[in-house]
Amino acid sequence: MPWLAALRHTGRAGLRLERAIGDPVRAVRGAAAVALVIFPVLALFGPAQATSAAMGAFIAGTATFQRSFRPRPSLALAAGAGLGVSTFLGYLAVGVPGLFPVLLAAWCFAAGLAWALGPTAGVVAANTVTVMLVVVQLPVSVPTAAGHAALCALGGGVQALVITLFPVKNWSAQRAALADAYAELADYARRLRHDPHATIDPAPLMTARHAATLTPWQARRRPAELSGLRSMAERIRPTLAAIADPELGAAAEGPERDRARELLDGAAQLLDALARAIRTGQPLVYPTTAPAALAAPGRVLRGPALRAARRLTTLLGRATGTLDPSTGESTLEVPLPGVDGVLRRPGLARMVPVAVRSARRQLRTGSPVLHHAVRLSGVVTAAYLLARLTGLHHSYWAAMTAAMVIRPDFGQTYSRGVARVAGTVVGVALATGVVLLADPGDRLSCGLAVLCIGGAYLTLRTGYALATTCISAYVVFLLSIGSGNAVETGTERILMTLLGGAVALLGYALFPTWETARLPERTAEWIAAVGRYSGAVLAGYGDPAGRDPRAVRAALLDLREARAAFLQARERAEAEPVRHGAHSPQLSRKQLGRVREALGHLSRISLLMEAHLPPRQAEPVHGAAQFGRLLTESTAAAGAAVLTGTPVDFRPVRLAQQEWEAAETPATDPELALTHRSLTDQQDVVRAGSRLLVGALADLERALRRPRG
Template identity: 80%
Template structure:
């Protein structure tokens, strides 16, 4: 993508507004919390104190709108504490000549490192920089600096109190994440009816896992219907694939295939009903035909592994429906077992050392987080110093704009830059016109500021330009409480906004963090992770008695994370104005698409084999563990070849498989397949390994460089 096309694309993204993502109730609640802080403080303390309290309440409320599975009151309190500390340190430094730029650089660097904890922490940390820049402009002494810092923290505390008193859809984020997982399983079941080789999108399952990690406070208050349903969803996933697959599950044609389609259709109906019930909290309601589709009367049509997979599927669906509808008798009710164990999330106090360790691990050369932290510190400090040279009173708006614009990736930085400049200009001009023409008193200015805060909360998830317009107007009304000329300050703010935005965008262009350069690394990590997952599954066949279920589970989670990192990097790279060939001559965009398909095929085969893992008392399949180790080494070598540009070749693995198959896996009569329990596991391993090699062949062809492909065709 050219620079012109990239700028046009990111600019449009920043100016877009999507009305469907508004949340009026939460916006009203957040604005009400700000009003409960700013009006009493204005009456008791004055304009300067009201400004500090309003800033704290506003940013604390903004933190609660970020995507997070932590309790919303906790986010508000944490944001308030961070704002109080940053404000107090800023007050101490601003009175010492030359000290404030150093503090600003250090605090901005720490805010950049906060992105190692996730987007929510990164956004809140960047907001503390902007509040420090605004509030320290108020001339106060050191003793009163403590009061202003406490008022910032008070704003966060009031936000937390209002959230606790006025709950809006408690556990909504957790419900949505779990419901999305069940909805994706339903879509997966429908796709399998028509395409037995369809793959599932693991992203909803990953989000559900993150949502299932609870703090002790959440553990005591979790709704009963959210207890254990995620683990059931994970068990449903391989059962669906095992029923549909024609090599290891139901036959490709005939009565078995028709029966498999009926089971998948019934499962999709029930999974959709489960998703609706989880999301809304209402009783489970599904069509009357669903139980008959899942468990029809008469002799079973499915046999062998397909029959066992169908039984596992109905058992897991029974457990899920029983968890949501325990008081209702249905044909699917069965034994309901407890969860295998819960995921734990540290509380707010315990999170501090965890956060420090996580951020400190990023302080090494080459990490994107460290690159962003250094760039953020340099950009904010440079914008502050350049603006100070102008001698304008509101020069801090330049550094504030730079802090709000800079993000770790190109797309967000440039889209926010365009939106920030446009929104600030519009918001400042509109608010200044109101102030200049209407001459509102302090109480009216506070009321207008609260209205603008409500507008910012309402549009926070819809479009950054509209949000910035509301925020800029809010700051203008808030600072109107202090003496000064509205027209003069409006001109200064617009000018400093342009300066700060220009510095931020230019700095990113000169010191970029291109995701395109990381695509080969992400590809290599995904290849190796899927290979380890397949090897862990094969080890379960080689030693059923000694199999540790956590090994397969951990390998699966690593493969999911690697896939998510690859897709995220690919999406971000698509918006960057650089060519992939400049960073990775051996890969093209088309090749990356084919690699994704091949690795999806490889993951699906490993998933099918996982669905048929034998019980502990089963006979081990000789040689399965050894071949799995060879597979893990071969895929790790393939990943290294992607990074170095060497050719990817699985010929050695194919030769090892032929030797193993001839010596350890004697051929069986297809007509007798799965008829004897002793040979079932060998048949599954035989079919699965052949599919694994087919997938690796697809990967090998996808990674072949153009000159190699031409040589192969000529040969």
Template identity: 65%
Template sequence: MSWFAALRDTTRTGLHLDRALTDPKRALRGAVAVGLVLFPTLALSGPSLATSAAMGAFIAGTATFQRSFRPRPTIAIAAGAGLGVSTFLGYLAVGVPGAFPVLLAVWAFGAGLMWAIGPTAGVVAANTVSVMLVVVQLPVSVPAALGHGLICALGGAVQALVITVWPIGSWTVQREALADTYAELADYARRLRQDPTAHVDPEPFITARHAATLTPWQERHRPPEMRGLRGIAERIRPALAAIADPKVGAPAEGPERDRAREVLAASAEAMDALAKSVRTGDPLRLPRSAPALTLLTPTEGPQLRGAARRATRRLAGLLRRAADTLDRNDEETVSSTPEYGAQGRLRKPPLSRMVPVAARAVGRQLQPRSAIFQHAVRIAGVVTAAYLLARLLGLGHGYWAPMTAAMVMRPDFAQTYSRGVGRLAGTVVGVGISTLVVQLADPGEWLSAALAVVCIGVAYLTLRTGYALMTACISSYVVFLLGLQPGDPLTTAFERVGLTLLGGSVALVAYALFPTWQSARLGERLAEWLAAAGRYNAAVLALYGDPGGGGGPEVRAALLDSREARSELLQAVQRADAEPFRHSTRLPDVSRKQIDRARAAVGHLGRAGVLLEAHLPAPDADPVPGLTEFAEEVKYGTALAAGALLTGQQVDFGPVREAHARLEEQLAAAPRSEQLEVARSGTRLQLQALKDLERALRRGGGRGAAQQPSEARL
């Protein structure tokens, strides 16, 4: 799209308001924690330390509202500790001429790198830059700087204490993640009724896995009904695909297809009920119209046969197990669901042991082509430039410009520009209203503090409503909080609005001049997904060739890698569609249209692996001849194709085709069996997907690339 259209869309997004509100009890709890820090500190130590304490409590509270699956008290303590360190260093540096801009640039660069750990770490790190700018105003001694740092960290500790004493929805995010997985499976089953080659959305499964990775404390306190349900959901997905697929499941037309549609519809209703029960914690209530737990051979009407019948029996057993888990909270039943990891559990290390993990994640991004590294350089330059520009212009309260720049900058175009517009609009409105209140009412210290607490409570309440409205509340909070300091409110308001416009403009212009376009990275994401999908298909095939080889963990690990790679590609495509113009994909002679067709082909390859996984042989089954060798060819062929895609060479699956021809000869000579027929159908689907991919990526414009049907999408 054009720059005008891209800016128009991001402006609408930044100003859009939803009716959704944060849980009022959680918003009240966060505001109460801020008040518990602000008022005693104001009474005992005066406005200066009270400002530091309140800012620490506010940012720590904001961190607990981010979507994270760690215990919220630990998030608040970690955020408070980071705020305390940034405040202490800032106060030390501001007393040394020329040291503060250097510290600001280094700290902002480090904050940008925190996005390598995750969005929560990135947001909290950006907030530490803002707090450093707000509370650090005058040079102080080292003991005083230490006091400000400790009092700022105290805000996070108080937030953690209040959360511990007043727990609200302790497992809400985990329940929602698990329920979203079953809701997606229900929707997937409905789509399969009309489109047997439909694809499932990987994001709920990825989120549910993160939610199921627990700390030792969470493992001890997890509700019993949440044990094992994610593993059941993972096994339901291939069973649904195996029932619907016309190659290895029910025929494309006829009575069996009608029966398969009935099975899928009943399963969807059952999984909707499961999702509702998981989300609310209420007892499971299956609808009367959903015979999903009795999907065995019907006494009358058409019957499924062969692989479709076996997949239906497996699906019925999984649904019964999920229902029993919710009905009886039977830990022994749920623990039988296979999980790969230490003692069958996914363990999350405590924050104290996360430092080496975080260091490795950041270290992998220290290269010029990394989007995270580019974001870190960009935010460091923008924040420092805004700070120096405000100082050169001689404007009071110059910290508002770099603070705005730090809060606006994000790693991608859409978020940066939508947040920039929302920040500018929200700050103008918030500063204007709060300044008018201060000008007319002339509140004293205590009333200003009370108004600040009210504003932060409303800000917590509107976190899900829209960034512009939340920013208006936060701006009012800062105005009332800084109103504890002496100064002319009207003059200060004009300065803050002007500096906000300055900082936001610098951030938006800097991103336009030094962008990180997702369109240019689509080829890299596609190559990563292709290699991961090849490893997954090879791992599944290897189990057919050697059922007793114990390759289950390899299949699981390869599936997770493929799912993550596909999710990253989907996110890159979504962000690229919001960018102005169509940028180069960094791949010689490969267009965006070819990449879109190649996405469909790799999607078919991944789906072939899912269908084969749905019918994995038992450990004591007879091996299918030739599949071990063919698995190796698929693995190395897709890896070589991914490398060729990145280096500008022609993608060629000739060796894989030759290996498949040899495989067909071996299968034709082997005794016929249901397992062999499933393997033959699956390998043919794999070969067809690779042929489609080869045609899609044909160099020189791709005119000979085969057009994919509309349903062959991600």
């Protein structure tokens, strides 16, 4: 995409407003917490201290609105603690000539590394930079600096206390994530009725897993109905595909196919009902036709399709029993990593060493998080020093704007830059006009600031431009307490916003992190992950007694992460002003589409084979483990070939599959065939699956083939 087109696209994205608002009750609660801090501090200590306390409460409240499955009080406390430390160090550094820019650069570098923990940590860390710049204006003594830092932390503590005392829709994020997973399964079942080769979007299942990872505090308070349902959703997914598949499930035509469609329709209805019950917390309402559709799966189905259908009805019965205990079904007991079957998320006290280890892993050449940290540090410090040369009193707005605009990728940085400038200009102009015309006193200014905070919380989902308008007006009202000329102050803030935005956008252009250049790496990781998953499944057929369920599960999770990373990189690359092929080796957009289809086919086949994994007491399928190892090695070599630009060759896998199938001769004696009936079924599944895997590898090989010339 050319530069002008990319800038136009990202600019429109930044100014786009969505028809969505936040929860009004939560917005009022967050604004009320700020009011509980700002008015008493203003009355007791004065405007400067009230500013520090209000900033702490506002940013801590903003942290609780981020996309996170941690307890909201802990997010507020963590944000308040970070704000307190940054404010204290900033106040001390301002008193030493030349020290503050050094501290600012170091703090911004650390804030950039915080993205290693995720977007929520990165956004909160960036906010600590802005608070440091806003509240640190004049040199003060150490006791005064400690007082301002304590007030910032107090704001976070009050937010946490208010959230604890007045909870609003607790566990709603976890419920929504789990309900989305079941809704995706229902949609998948409906699509399988018409397209037996349909694929599922694993993103809702990945999100549900993140939501099910609990802190010790959450593990003690989780609603009973949220326990066990996610693991059942994971096991329902392959059974749906196994029933619908014409090669490894029901026949392509005839009564078996009709019965499979009935089962899938009934499952879709029941999964939708489960999703509604999980999302709302209301009792499960059974669809009128679903129980009849799911009854007696063995009436028509035979073989692998029958086994998958029985497994599906069993899992659906246990899932409904979890939400409706009157059915008499017990919840499914599935061992999960962690103590007492709970996926563990470290609490606040244990997050410090985790954060240090995560940041240390990013200190390597080529890490995008390290690139972002260096870029954030350089851009914010440059904006601060350039603004200081102007001699304007509100020069800190330039660095503050730069800190809020810079993000790890091109699209977000440039869209936020446009939205930040537009929102700041509008917000500052409106708030300055109100201050100039109405001349509100300290208390009324604080009241208007609280009102703007509520508006910012309410419009966080509407669009960054509108939320920035509210935030800018809030800062103007807050800093107007005891300030001088309103018009001059507003003009300076707008000029510094333009300067900071320009420095941020120019800094990213000079030191970019292009996702387009990372597409070959993401493609290679996805190819290798698919091979590991397929190899783990085949190993389960080769040695049922020694099969480790965690190996298949771990390979599946790695596959999902690799797929998500590829799709995210491809989406970001589409908005970048970098042509496919500008970085060697590179794949064209058409090739990437074909690779995605081939890898999706490979994943689906492996998923079908996982659905038919034999029990531990079953006989091993000779040669399955060896073929799985060869498949894993070949896909790893294919990933390396993508990175080096060399041809991909899966001929050894094709030859091995042909030799393996030729060596497998089915039993002809009727008594022997009856004795080893289950083994024959397993061999049929593996034989058909291996043929499909080889066919999908051929599609992948063609997709990766470099054009001649």
